[in-house]
Amino acid sequence: MFVVHSSSDKNRPHHLMLDHNSEMKAYIEGSFAKYDPFGITQLSNYLHDVGKLTAKNQAILTSENAKRGSVIHAIGGAVVLQDYEDVRAKLAALIVACHHTGLINIQRLFQEKLPAADEDFKQIPFDYPYIGEKIDQILHSNQQFQDQLSSYAHLFVKLSYSALIDADFLSTELYMDERKAVARKDTNSLEFKEYLSLLDAKVRALQQVYSDEPLTKKRSALYYQAKIAGESSQSFLSLVERTGYGKNFASMAFGLQHCDTNNKRRVIVALPQTSIIDQNAYQFKQIFGNDSVLVHHSQISSVSESESGEVLRANLAIENWDAPIIFTTTNQLFQSLFSRKKRDLRKLHNLTNSVIILDEFQKLPLHVLKPIFNILHTLRTHFGVTVLLTSATPYSYEALQQFRVIDEPPQEINTKGIRADTRVTYTKEEAPFTVDKLADELVKHQFVLCIVNTKKRARDVYNAVRQRTEKNVFHLSKAMCPHHLLKTIEQIKNLKKNTPVIVIATSIVETGVNFDFPVVYRELAPLASLIQAAGRSNRNFNYTVGKFVIFSFDEPTFVSEEYQLATEQTVAFLDHYGLDCLKDPTSFHLYDRALFAATVIED
CATH class of the missing domain: 3.40.50.300 (P-loop containing nucleotide triphosphate hydrolases)
Structure with missing residues (x-):
């Protein structure tokens, strides 16, 4: 029985590797396993703490003076994998070696880090031959899919890494800090059809209060149009309408209906400014309840040890975006997707099988549109993500195609098109x-x-x-x-x-x-x-x-x-x-063409 964690409470049993890996496997299967037919995350889980098997590390972990973080071990699993030619083993080695630090370049791992690793780690396969047998078993049982990986390996590694480190955090937290582990589970989340019913009731109430206003009928029509669109399986859509026509409620109706119909896990609304987020999130918290709506942007503080109840739950959910409805900034979303930092990456696997609503997407910087839409395309194609673009003044989809930012235009929800504004x-x-x-x-x-x-x-x-x-x-x-x-x-x-x-x-x-x-x-x-x-x-x-x-x-x-x-x-x-x-909205594409032609759009 090998130890992976020790408690400061001397009456508490050690956290055993078998239990730790089993707990992590359950977390991964519930969040990411369906998007990893290659066995890489499974392999990473099995090997991420193998470096703790050395006699020196076991002695530290089982001593009375054991301190958390005092055992150098992450590189150990990578050492065990370094001689395998299979690309999946090499990617798993990268994930394992970096699971406490953040991702690095894979060449740096193999050219600098592994040659400098402790010699004790190289003895592990000989001391524990069943480890090699398990590695061979995992690689063999998933080998038929490995040719599919090359086209999106870069993003896959980040998401697999995210799933591993989040599972590691959650299992360790369950052993080390039961208060936080209990707080994570103590939520009042509803089914998406229940959220949709609450939103329908709110919209009906507003329609009655503002029945005499000229825009009420138009807002209502857009809302139900978006709700019907949510029943489709399309993964790239657009909702375009003038300001004041109710895009916030309409886009949320789409997201909730799409989650319910297509068995998605969450709705993520990304906006350009923190002030808008706080205002919009408050509106939906009033409808759905505080536990159901998570807000995350740069001015949200990290978890404090003194926090409890609802505040603690919300701040813990920020760590891994484990909530049914999330409001964040486009900066926070894409910074995480393009980051290598552990803190940024931990939540990424929870983007899978979700609806991402990019509100006011015309605010995205022009020069980075191409990498942003490339990564969104990969999320849609390989990770079950649906993307909804909303705006009153969208970039011209014709111009976006002409300048190779997108391959195909999104399906438009508002089939009548945006009309001339006479206000x-x-x-x-x-x-x-x-x-x-x-x-x-x-x-x-x-x-x-x-x-x-x-x-x-x-x-x-x-x-x-x-x-x-x-x-x-x-x-x-x-x-x-x-x-x-x-x-x-x-x-x-x-x-x-x-x-x-x-x-x-x-x-x-x-x-x-x-x-x-x-x-x-x-x-x-x-x-x-x-x-x-x-x-x-x-x-x-x-x-x-x-x-x-x-x-x-x-x-x-x-x-x-x-x-x-x-x-x-x-x-x-x-x-x-x-x-x-x-x-005249039909003339805006002429402006976008000229603007794109004058801008250096990065690949």
Whole structure:
């Protein structure tokens, strides 16, 4: 009986390798085994702690002074596998050797790490010959599939590694910290059809409350259209509609229905900004309950030993994304997919057999679109993932195909297509503004939203306006923490009707913030930003017609070179086609073609 873990509680039995591997096998079979017909994860599980079998390591583990982490062992299983020519053994060796550190280049493993390994590890196959027999058995029983691996080995290794380390964590936690292990299981998750029923009830209630609003019927139609689309087995879809038409509820209805119909495991909603995530997640937590909705972005803290109950469960779920509904940032999602770090990779295997909703996907950086869509294609093809793209201003699928970002366009859920927007009129100030001139213009209005490109410019305009009026003036940008930002947004929304208000903001309000102003000023920006900003004017048809004013500064500022390039393309586009093109979505592909041609899109 070989020991893998020892407890500080001397009355507690040692954690045995046989039990540890068995527990890990159960975790892996429940999450990833169906996507590994090669036996690599099974092989990695069997060998990941083999390095603990040496006499020296067993002596440390069974001593009274044993300390966690004091046994160097990860390279041991890789040493046992190093002479096998089978590519699966070499990939398993990489996974095993790195299971405590994060993935490294496989050449570095074989050229640097293995030659420098402790000689004791090389004796293991001779001391325990049954290990070699087990390796041969695993490789032989799965060899018919190995030719399929080469086309996606890079991503497969990451997902297999993820499944292994998560199972290792969970089994070790069960032995070392039962409080956390119990907290993980203490959830009130429902079946997806039950979540769908809760969402249906919420939508029906909203339809009754807002039955007189012009958009209610259109939102309802989009919702049920998306729900029906969720019954299909298609794995690449798109939901495109103007701002204010209810894409949040519609896309969630699609995700829940698709999970229920196709036996998927979770819905993952990825958004471009943390402020939108917190706002949207709160909305769905009110419907589904806190236990069912996980929020993960860069400003979420790690687990504290003092936490308990609901907070502890949520923060433990962040470690491996073990939740039925997840809200995260596109940055968090793709950073994890392209990372080698253990902490980032632990959750990856839980992307398998899921629905990924990329909300406002036009915010993805142009220069990395190709690797992003390549990895999404691999997830769809080999790991049971369905991808839904949502936007009011999507990249042109025709242009994405032309520049080889995607092979085929997604299936469109909104079969009627996005329609011309008649809610606003567009005007453009020809003479550039100074900050003072813009402030003079803004204070003439009783209710106005002004969106500029940078945090500094927003602060300067805010201060200038405050000096000129006694009206309510608010500032919104990423200079504020998420809590303050959401609190201020709610404060603006809760102002008494007809209370004059001037809001100065950055693009942070262009997605996911349901403002409705009669007048919106927008600094020149990429075309998608102009359209999104216009969606904050007369959003709910509360006015006869909204007014949208495009302006520039005498000293323009931009958040990035890519943003500046897209803005310059917008100027050329508007000069050539006129402001009326902003109402006509069919013309946007012309802009995207020009923008893609001017951008270096990485492979």
